[in-house]
Amino acid sequence: MSSDVGHNGSEARRRGRGRRPADEVRAEVVAAAGQILMEEGMSAFTIERVAARSGASKVTLYKWWPSKGALALDGYTHAVSHDLEFPDTGDVEADLTSQVRAFIGVLNGPAGRAIAELIGQSQTDHELAAAFRERYSAPRRALAVHTLGIAQGRGQIRADVDPEVVVDQLWGAGYHRLLIPDQPLTVEFADALVATIMAGLRPR
The missing domain is CATH 1.10.357.10 (Tetracycline Repressor, domain 2)
Structure with a gap:
């Protein structure tokens, strides 16, 4: 099982306990983006991987960030x-x-x-x-x-x-x-x- 899948499973269980506040979701997305970027660089960085690791939906990520580069930048800044x-x-x-x-x-x-x-x-x-x-x-x-x-x-x-x-x-x-x-x-x-x-x- 990949680390992204593992993270996704834990987040799915958390979502099962109720809807997460937007600020919490955003913080976890940015943290996940930073982790993936630092671990593997832009060549392996995708919206899908960040969504899987953070437990957020791709729709949410595309709503908040205009491109994967903009999301990667926020992940970098956080890191x-x-x-x-x-x-x-x-x-x-x-x-x-x-x-x-x-x-x-x-x-x-x-x-x-x-x-x-x-x-x-x-x-x-x-x-x-x-x-x-x-x-x-x-x-x-x-x-x-x-x-x-x-x-x-x-x-x-x-x-x-x-x-x-x-x-x-x-x-x-x-x-x-x-x-x-x-x-x-x-x-x-x-x-x-x-x-x-x-x-x-x-x-x-």
């Missing part, structure tokens, strides 16, 4: 959200180092393969591209910009620095090494990246 939390210790360099290290660590695991596949698929899947911007990249960018803005208010970063450009420099460098793997994604790279960029950000 990595804890790892990519942004610390705030009051020391912007330490916080950036911690976050970029975590980001590089995520890219080095199954999530790295998954996000590379999602980025690739988003080039031809317009619904996935829109979901990527709205549900993942834009919120994460906004969080980083907010953190850098706080550091500017504390006088740790020059006031004339554009936080949007810093975001592209820091996290864009990680995506560059993921998608064009000429150089490895390492902790040393994360540390050197932050140290180099901070050297230009500190008040003169």
Whole structure:
């Protein structure tokens, strides 16, 4: 019996005890999507498999997500959200180092393969591209910009620095090494990246 069938059986028994709240169903669908994506990648990711593992109907999934790519993206976001939390210790360099290290660590695991596949698929899947911007990249960018803005208010970063450009420099460098793997994604790279960029950000 496959793991999906096993999960489906347990969910069927749960449904037998009554209708599940929509929020609970959605949370279980997203968790199942993340599990399948991390375990096997986009090549094995289907609406049918997510429905079987979560115990939700395919009709429900198609009602909530415009494409399997959009569902996979929500699964990815759920799977990595804890790892990519942004610390705030009051020391912007330490916080950036911690976050970029975590980001590089995520890219080095199954999530790295998954996000590379999602980025690739988003080039031809317009619904996935829109979901990527709205549900993942834009919120994460906004969080980083907010953190850098706080550091500017504390006088740790020059006031004339554009936080949007810093975001592209820091996290864009990680995506560059993921998608064009000429150089490895390492902790040393994360540390050197932050140290180099901070050297230009500190008040003169």
